Amino acid sequence: MGMAQADGAPCPGTAPSQPCVFKLVLLGSGSVGKSSLAFRYVKNDFKSILPTVGCAFFTKVVDLGAASLKLEIWDTAGQEKYHSVCHLYFRGANAALVVYDVTRKDSFLKAQQWLKDLEEEFRLGDVVVMLVGNKLDLGKEREVAFEEGKEFAESKGLLFMETSAKLNHQVTEAFGAIAQELWCREERKEDQQQQQRDAQLDLNQRPSAQARCCAR
Numbered sequence: 001m002g003m004a005q006a007d008g009a010p011c012p013g014t015a016p017s018q019p020c021v022f023k024l025v026l027l028g029s030g031s032v033g034k035s036s037l038a039f040r041y042v043k044n045d046f047k048s049i050l051p052t053v054g055c056a057f058f059t060k061v062v063d064l065g066a067a068s069l070k071l072e073i074w075d076t077a078g079q080e081k082y083h084s085v086c087h088l089y090f091r092g093a094n095a096a097l098v099v100y101d102v103t104r105k106d107s108f109l110k111a112q113q114w115l116k117d118l119e120e121e122f123r124l125g126d127v128v129v130m131l132v133g134n135k136l137d138l139g140k141e142r143e144v145a146f147e148e149g150k151e152f153a154e155s156k157g158l159l160f161m162e163t164s165a166k167l168n169h170q171v172t173e174a175f176g177a178i179a180q181e182l183w184c185r186e187e188r189k190e191d192q193q194q195q196q197r198d199a200q201l202d203l204n205q206r207p208s209a210q211a212r213c214c215a216r
């Protein structure tokens with residue numbers, strides 16, 4: 001778990017030494033590989049992991065070149081018996097990785113259900129969501145075509161990737177794309193706030209109608 005202080009540009013609008021912190025939740029059916037993806041990304045390792053109970057937690061500082069940010073990765077339990085508690089974990093999330101297993105159609109349908117749940121909690125535009133088809137290395141046993149995943153993601157305006165936590169394929173890229181998108185949105189938000197402050201300043205500096213009247 002990387003807890004080091006970020007060295008890149010500070011979070012817009014915060015103290016210089018503070019990296020931006022973003023909460024990312026991993027959602028999806030049991031055994032699709034959520035923990036394995038997190039473990040691969042944070043520890044660059046793949047090993048047999050027991051089913052998650054409740055939620056596991058990782059942090060990782062992401063270096064984007066011009067900036068660094070800290071991801072708090074909340075790895076939720078996919079087994080059905082934990083479904084109701086998982087909702088507690090996605091409160092306050094900035095991003096979600098909704099994972100399915102490309103060899104299990106049922107997990108793809110469940111991913112669509114998770115998206116519905118997310119839509120109830122957030123406006124999808126307010127959180128960065130990526131749909132991830134994992135276990136790409138088992139491609140011969142595929143039940144969900146690449147195009148099927150991609151088309152569904154596009155119809156919902158989501159990012160999309162297929163990964164293999166086992167072979168370390170597209171894992172860093174998936175988390176990196178989310179971090180990049182979070183950063184772009186943060187900068188856009190900061191630009192908008194600055195424009196509002198400038199506009200306010202402009203208004204304050206302009207003499208009011210009454211002042212102009214008295215000065216006449």
Ligand SMILES: Nc1nc2c(ncn2[C@@H]2O[C@H](COP(=O)(O)OP(=O)(O)OP(=O)(O)O)[C@@H](O)[C@H]2O)c(=O)[nH]1
Nearest residue numbers: 030031032033034035036051052078135164165166
């Ligand atoms: N072949 C292959 N197996 C994988 C991959 N990712 C995970 N697995 C295996 O799939 C099983 C489940 O992986 P987990 O990471 O525990 O899945 P999870 O989604 O976190 O499961 P829950 O904690 O029950 O929600 C394990 O046996 C992993 O070794 C992958 O990319 N390829």
